[in-house]
Amino acid sequence: MSLMEVEVERQSNPVDMIEFVAANNDWSFERSGEDEIAMTVEGKWTDYHVSFSWMEEFEALHIACAFDVKVPEPRVNEVIKLLSCINGQVLMGHFDLWRQEDIVIFRQSLLLSGGAEPTNRQVEVLLSNALDTCEAYYQAFQFVVWSGLDANRAMEAVLFETVGEA
Numbered sequence: 001m002s003l004m005e006v007e008v009e010r011q012s013n014p015v016d017m018i019e020f021v022a023a024n025n026d027w028s029f030e031r032s033g034e035d036e037i038a039m040t041v042e043g044k045w046t047d048y049h050v051s052f053s054w055m056e057e058f059e060a061l062h063i064a065c066a067f068d069v070k071v072p073e074p075r076v077n078e079v080i081k082l083l084s085c086i087n088g089q090v091l092m093g094h095f096d097l098w099r100q101e102d103i104v105i106f107r108q109s110l111l112l113s114g115g116a117e118p119t120n121r122q123v124e125v126l127l128s129n130a131l132d133t134c135e136a137y138y139q140a141f142q143f144v145v146w147s148g149l150d151a152n153r154a155m156e157a158v159l160f161e162t163v164g165e166a
Contacts, residue, residue, distance in 0.1 A: 014061045014118050018052045021123045041131060043067075045138040048131060060109040061118055063093075065130040069141045071102045078144050079104070081151035086137050092129055095137070104141055106134050 018037050022029040029039040035054040040047050049066045071079050079097055083104075087094045093108030110126055112118060136158070143154035 012117065013054055014112060015052060015054045017118045017120070018061075018123055021120050024120075041127075043131060043135050043138070045135060045142075048134055050127065050130065055109070058109075058111075059113040059116075060111050061126070062107065062109045063126055063130050065106040065134050066098070066103055067134060067138060067141075069104050069138075069145055071097060071104065071145055073102075075145050075148075076102075078151055079141065082140060082144050082154060085151050085155050086140065090133055093133060106130050 013034060015031070015035055015037050019029065019031060022037070022039060027039050027041070029037055031037050035056070036051060038049070038051045040049055042048075046067045051064045051066075053062045053064070054060075055062055076097070083095050083097060093106055095104055095106050097103075098105050108126065108130060110118060110122060140151075140154040140158040143149040143157055144151060147154075149157070
């Protein structure tokens with residue numbers, strides 16, 4: 001018997017916890033199925049389309065956070081370079097280029113193996129990390145896609161830190 005063959009009965013669907021947290025925070029959401037919930041969250045730079053999915057097979061709660069930056073074909077290679085630069089700095093989660101729609105998404109999973117249930121705090125941190133990471137790098141994607149900057153210059157532009165006060 002492999003380790004993956006151990007059956008554990010789960011108390012509830014982890015997406016139920018997401019719905020509970022969303023309702024308690026007055027976030028508008030849509031429960032598109034038993035294992036998925038979607039919401040739109042307003043950020044500083046853009047609105048983020050967030051989807052949580054329960055992946056029973058992997059016992060993982062997956063978050064995908066997309067934003068409206070349509071990547072035109074001529075900029076795909078530079079966006080891929082940018083993804084590599086950014087993902088090398090991101091501790092949790094990663095960015096992908098979703099080729100079906102040519103948009104950038106941030107993805108992360110919370111493993112809940114053995115019947116573990118997510119806590120309110122875990123859900124909030126999962127969402128907060130996704131949004132904070134998207135906010136931190138959104139402009140870099142804009143610079144590459146719309147301003148034509150290369151990945152390295154875009155990273156320099158968004159990681160520029162000011163010192164002191166004007």
